[in-house]
Amino acid sequence: MSRRSGFTLIEVLAVVLITSLLLGATISFYLNLTRQAARASENTREARRAAALIDRVATDLESALLVKKPKEQDALAQPWLFVGESRYSATGPQAGSDQLKFIRRDDPRASDGPASNVEMVAYTLHRSERASDHFELRRWSSPELPERLDLDFPRSDDPASLLVADDLSYFAVRFLDDTGQWHDRWDSTQLVESSQLPRAVEIQVALAPPETASDEEIAEAEPVPYARLVELPMRPLDLEQLLNPKEKDGKGGKGENEGEDGKQRTIGECVDVSKLGISAPGFSESDLATLAAAVNNNAALPFTKAMAEQFAGLAAINPDCL
Structure with missing residues (x-):
């Protein structure tokens, strides 16, 4: 009577051990990969x-x-x-x-x-x-x-x-x-x-x-x-220089534009901001918008003769100031 061949207990335990190690390594690799993917996703967000x-x-x-x-x-x-x-x-x-x-x-x-x-x-x-x-x-x-x-x-x-x-x-x-x-x-x-x-x-x-x-x-x-x-592309706006450029002799025109009451007219009285975009050659929309903002917040400054000469012909200027 011949003996039947088979696995010994030691061989079975060895197979179980190797399988467990491989399975554990696979699970560990998967968990690490999952954590890294989650970390990468969180870093992206x-x-x-x-x-x-x-x-x-x-x-x-x-x-x-x-x-x-x-x-x-x-x-x-x-x-x-x-x-x-x-x-x-x-x-x-x-x-x-x-x-x-x-x-x-x-x-x-x-x-x-x-x-x-x-x-x-x-x-x-x-x-x-x-x-x-x-x-x-x-x-x-x-x-x-x-x-x-x-x-x-x-x-x-x-x-x-x-x-x-x-x-x-x-x-x-x-x-x-x-x-x-x-x-x-x-x-x-x-x-x-x-x-x-x-x-x-x-x-x-x-x-x-x-x-x-x-x-x-x-x-x-x-x-x-x-x-x-x-x-910051926009530089500080010098309203006086923009609206009151110096004349050729180096003198400004301040104090030369007075109303009937003898008082100096102001920018607010002479410039209609809503009409600045009408017939304004040489000024871009950005320039006009910036100028409008400055005029709105400096309306009390005097409107000078030099300003009147520079903006003559614009619909935004009150004719009485010219």
């Missing part, structure tokens, strides 16, 4: 959110508008400003301003005249109520400019303050001046940067870890910085 946030701030900054203060005018008597201050960034990983306030102009809309939508905009950073190490960024805007200089930043509970992002590790803006020097803060109302705009700004943001992340992942994770350099 984070990069897109950071890019969208930077785009929002950059769009406003690229339209920043500043009118230089006339020499004889009180610094507090006009609303034009570009201010960047720091509340949290000074102690954070990136130096810069986290509170911004400036005036911007939208692109002219299609209309009979050069529509000019000028608004005051402010970006403010606040600590998040959900986590002490998270910040939220809010955007405030007002289509009406104040009559006088207002350096106060809006409160977070202001109805016009809208939430832009609520999961930031930090938000900071740096400013590049005309000489190539970087500044952490900017104030166009001060003597150093009086009536000046930065040549460019650098926007820096980092998103906080998601709430679903474990404590270990949060402790190990370093905020990924996202930054962009944004050029």
